Amino acid sequence: MTVLEIDHIDKAFGAHKVLDAMTMEVPEHCVFGFVGQNGAGKTTTMKIALGLLKADHGVVRVCGEKVTYGNSTTNRHVGYLPDVPEFYGYMRPMEYLRLCGEITGLPRSQITARGSELLEMVGLAGVKRRIGGFSRGMKQRMGIAQALLNQPDLVICDEPTSALDPIGRKEVLDILASLRDRTTVVFSTHVLSDVERICDRVAILHRGTIALTGTIAEIKEQHRHHGFVVECATPSDLARLAAAEELGAAGISHTSQGTTMVVTITQTPTGDTRSMATDLAGVTGRNGLTRRPTIPPADPAPTPSPPDQFGGQLLLHALTRLNITPIRFEQMEPTLESLFTEVVR
Amino acid sequence: MRGYLAFLKKELMESTRTYKVFLMLVIFAVFGMMSPLIAKLTPQLIGSVVSAQMASAIPTPTAVDSWTQFYKNVAQMGLVILVIVFSGVLANELTKGTLVNVVTKGLSRALVIAAKLTSMALIWTVSLALAFAMAWIYTSYLFGADELPHLGVAVLLLWIFGLFVLSLLMCAASLSTNNYMILLITGAVLVIGLLAGILPPAYHYNPLSLASQNMPLITGAITLSDIGPAIAITVALTAGLVTGAILIFRRRLL
Numbered sequence: 001m002t003v004l005e006i007d008h009i010d011k012a013f014g015a016h017k018v019l020d021a022m023t024m025e026v027p028e029h030c031v032f033g034f035v036g037q038n039g040a041g042k043t044t045t046m047k048i049a050l051g052l053l054k055a056d057h058g059v060v061r062v063c064g065e066k067v068t069y070g071n072s073t074t075n076r077h078v079g080y081l082p083d084v085p086e087f088y089g090y091m092r093p094m095e096y097l098r099l100c101g102e103i104t105g106l107p108r109s110q111i112t113a114r115g116s117e118l119l120e121m122v123g124l125a126g127v128k129r130r131i132g133g134f135s136r137g138m139k140q141r142m143g144i145a146q147a148l149l150n151q152p153d154l155v156i157c158d159e160p161t162s163a164l165d166p167i168g169r170k171e172v173l174d175i176l177a178s179l180r181d182r183t184t185v186v187f188s189t190h191v192l193s194d195v196e197r198i199c200d201r202v203a204i205l206h207r208g209t210i211a212l213t214g215t216i217a218e219i220k221e222q223h224r225h226h227g228f229v230v231e232c233a234t235p236s237d238l239a240r241l242a243a244a245e246e247l248g249a250a251g252i253s254h255t256s257q258g259t260t261m262v263v264t265i266t267q268t269p270t271g272d273t274r275s276m277a278t279d280l281a282g283v284t285g286r287n288g289l290t291r292r293p294t295i296p297p298a299d300p301a302p303t304p305s306p307p308d309q310f311g312g313q314l315l316l317h318a319l320t321r322l323n324i325t326p327i328r329f330e331q332m333e334p335t336l337e338s339l340f341t342e343v344v345r
Numbered sequence: 346m347r348g349y350l351a352f353l354k355k356e357l358m359e360s361t362r363t364y365k366v367f368l369m370l371v372i373f374a375v376f377g378m379m380s381p382l383i384a385k386l387t388p389q390l391i392g393s394v395v396s397a398q399m400a401s402a403i404p405t406p407t408a409v410d411s412w413t414q415f416y417k418n419v420a421q422m423g424l425v426i427l428v429i430v431f432s433g434v435l436a437n438e439l440t441k442g443t444l445v446n447v448v449t450k451g452l453s454r455a456l457v458i459a460a461k462l463t464s465m466a467l468i469w470t471v472s473l474a475l476a477f478a479m480a481w482i483y484t485s486y487l488f489g490a491d492e493l494p495h496l497g498v499a500v501l502l503l504w505i506f507g508l509f510v511l512s513l514l515m516c517a518a519s520l521s522t523n524n525y526m527i528l529l530i531t532g533a534v535l536v537i538g539l540l541a542g543i544l545p546p547a548y549h550y551n552p553l554s555l556a557s558q559n560m561p562l563i564t565g566a567i568t569l570s571d572i573g574p575a576i577a578i579t580v581a582l583t584a585g586l587v588t589g590a591i592l593i594f595r596r597r598l599l
Contacts (some may be wrong), residue, residue: 050449052599070454070595080449086442088355090362102351103450146446 001028002061003154003184004049009058010043018044020208021058024156026186026201031177033195034188035336036205042188043083045154045205050080063153076104079147081157085108085139089132093124093142096131097149104150111149118145124174137168144175148183155179157187161194163319192336202336204343211343220334223342227264228315231328235259246318252311262332265311291315348452349460356464362377363429372420372426373472377479380414385487408488412496413560415480420503420556423476427507428514431465432527435518435594445599455591460514462587469507473500498569499559502576506555509579510535512586519594548572552579 004026011019018041026032036042047053049060054069062074089097094115101111119125122141131142140160147155157176161169176227177198179185189195195202196216203213213217232238238259241247247254247263254263312331319326360366384406392400438444448454477500510531517530537555548554554575561567 052445052449073451075449075451078449080446082442082445084442085446088359088443089356090359095358099351099355100446100450103348103447103452105347105451150450155364 001063002026003028003063004186005059005061006045006049007059007061009045009048009060010056011041011048011053012056017208019048019055022205022209024203024210024213025167026184026276028153028184029197030182030184030200031180032184032186033199033202034186034205035190035192035195035202035340036188036204037342038190040205041208042205043158044076046080046158046186046188049156050075050078060224076150077153079150079155081140081143081147081155083158083160084144084163085146087131087139087142087146089130091131093119093127093131093145096142097146100146100149114149114151115145118148121145123171132224136163137165137307140164140168140172141175144172148179152183155183155185157185159188159190161191169194196336197276204340216336217337219221220336222335223339225264225332226266226311227262227332227335228312229260229262229328229330230315230319230326232262232324232326233259237322237324240322241318241324244318244322246314249314252314259327263270263311263315273302349456352447352452352456356460357467360464360468362462369427369430369468369472370475373423373476374479376423377415377416377476378483380418380480381411381483381487384410384414385599406488408484408493409560409564411480411484411488412493412499412563415476416499416503416556416559419473419476420506420559423598424472424510424556427472428467428531430527431511431514432518432524432531434461434465435515436522436527437523439597439599441521442599444522448599454595454597458515458519458591462511462590465511465515466508470504471509473504473507491558493593494565495562495569499562502555502562502572503559505576505579505583506552509552509555509583509586512564512583512590516586516590517594519590519597548575550574550578552582556577 002025004024006022006024008021008023009019010017010021022041022045024045034045037091044053048055049062051074052069059066063077065074065077067074088099091099097115097118098111101115106114116125119127122145124138124141124145127138131139131236134142140163144157144160145159146181155176160172160176164172173194176185176187180200187199198217200221201213201215204211214222230238230241232241235258238256238261241261242254242256246252251266252263253266254261256262315329317328355529357366378551387410388400388403391403444457447457481496490586513534514527514531517527520530521527535553538551541547541551542553542557549571552575554572558572558575562569562572
């Protein structure tokens, strides 16, 4: 089921167009990272979804119900954690939760039970102080507790970690990650490591539209730069590797720095290079030993091998042939950061 | 309904814990107590600075002087303090963003306004009642229990006027998040009323009569029907201002 559905939303502040036919879907039970630069329109999108701002065009649905500006009834499905949550400073944590519970219409007994359970979860149980004296991190945790009080189907968090120290950030992220089974969490951020840490899905907002969306694994797969990082013990080893015949094959390029080489495979193997890999497998090494082919000869009906596998085998061969033992041999993984930079460039 | 009661409870807790209730009660109790005392002590005070002959010309103060002092203090300074104490009732929440949580939890904006008005009206009522009780006790103690007709009606008119001022304040507060702007709008409307008071016949219709014609009413110089239209207009304006405040606040960004 789709919990949050944003359908071609436009929003402009004066002449400044913030959202331009923005479309996004958030499925049930996931932690959804909503990423964008500062000022990309993340908060605007969230406020529209909460009925706190009016969209110029387009429809937002929460649990299948249309969101209206002003008095939105869809908010009963939603828990909201603002970027800098503000509470009544003269209240104690439980008093605040009681106010929230009474407004949402929870029965009295449930307010007390759920309230103390949530305060326990966010580590504020037994805090008798007034909220006015809370630290940023405590307020953020208090914000999570109030957002979860009515057992919402969707929790919207606006940059929940941006103002916190590393410990506070870890605490908040751990709490959000633990919510996956109970509810759906959408959280906006520009801290990509937070997204990688806890999110299943991600959407990158750029120039008013979603530039990229999907599960993190999918996105990484789609944007994989096929390549490897090889680190040799000495620069001379690296030089020998760089001169290797295998690295001269079509579709393979490499750059070296110090003792590290980055090999990029830009093409899937053609018949030529495939056979070359197979041939090379049988090349006699300098020590006179004939290496056994480790790549099986091409199948009668050849299926193209993935470029990674092909390139990796080729490199390993070169290394074995030249008798070089690398300190590090690693397949390149696209980082969310590199993807993000690519998208917003 | 439950949301309204919860928010009203929150408003009263806020007023108590931020000492607004305390401040209002103390100031109004002092006003109530001070008015008869000032009336009683005025001849002595004047007598201490002028000659004995001139002092003897000053008439002996009566209960009427005591109530004159009361309406001067409460209807002027009292209302000013009421407005200042509550000028931030909405602005503080809007600038801090505390209402976002409450509204996204499903409390309608109309109920936010209603609960805030109820809480302010309650505090105004208790404060005025306290001031009146103090003034009544001290007046009867110092001047004897003179039978003054319309004493209750006169204070009731001031009470209605206070509600009018609060709804005016609420309407101004839904327009602006700036405290000074809110005070300015409220003040400007009241000054227009004062200026209208320059034309003598205007008092029949001027809402300000509810806070300025109290003594003439008590002494019998005018009757209640003389300011009947003014009362009707004030009640109508109060209802209009409350509706206006809700309509404006509905369209507001939080």
